[in-house]
Amino acid sequence: MKIIGISASARKNKSTHFLLDQCLNESKRAAELLEKSLEVELIDIAPMKINACIACGKCKKGVLCSQEDDFQPLISKLADPELVGIIMATPVYMGCMSAQAKAFLDRTVLFRRNGFMFKNKLGGVIAVGGSRNGGQELTIQAVHAAMMIHDMIIVGDGGHFGGAAWGSHPNGYEGDETGINTAKSLGKRMTEVACMLHH
Numbered sequence: 001m002k003i004i005g006i007s008a009s010a011r012k013n014k015s016t017h018f019l020l021d022q023c024l025n026e027s028k029r030a031a032e033l034l035e036k037s038l039e040v041e042l043i044d045i046a047p048m049k050i051n052a053c054i055a056c057g058k059c060k061k062g063v064l065c066s067q068e069d070d071f072q073p074l075i076s077k078l079a080d081p082e083l084v085g086i087i088m089a090t091p092v093y094m095g096c097m098s099a100q101a102k103a104f105l106d107r108t109v110l111f112r113r114n115g116f117m118f119k120n121k122l123g124g125v126i127a128v129g130g131s132r133n134g135g136q137e138l139t140i141q142a143v144h145a146a147m148m149i150h151d152m153i154i155v156g157d158g159g160h161f162g163g164a165a166w167g168s169h170p171n172g173y174e175g176d177e178t179g180i181n182t183a184k185s186l187g188k189r190m191t192e193v194a195c196m197l198h199h
Helices: 015-033 072-078 099-107 136-149 177-197
Strands: 002-007 039-044 083-091 122-129 163-166
Touching (some): 002 015, 002 177, 015 039, 015 083, 015 122, 072 083, 083 099, 083 136, 083 177, 099 136, 122 136, 122 177, 136 163
Parallel strands (some): 002 039, 083 122
């Protein structure tokens, strides 16, 4: 089993990356406690150039894309049959996901067009806002909507929508215990559900 985390912030190694790392580490820890084998991978798209989908239709002819950008090497990773779940982490921009997150999600249409390859895979979301109530839930739901288009199985943090953190916490994002705990809970829940489905 494998879970991939996508850090969809424009900034490298900041709050979004940190929260996703906490989440994936907890996924791995939960798998060890359940004595299950789980691989996790964090993909940071901050340094990548991922263009918007241009609706060229090439992906209707196979698992491929006409655009030669940094999305190309991600296609094989996302098509891996061992993949059981995807966790998208995004900052909140203007009450919604980042442009990087939207471009990434739009480009995943190729998996939908080639037999719904993400169907029944798990989907989880982390959103990092500029304030405690800075649009995190709306952002999470927006990403959930894209995951539902893929017919993925949505996973929350065990009581809420997913990971919701405060990037400008007075103690720094590393001091946002509430937000960190939601991210960790999401990671644990992703593993628990994956193990139930793939026992």
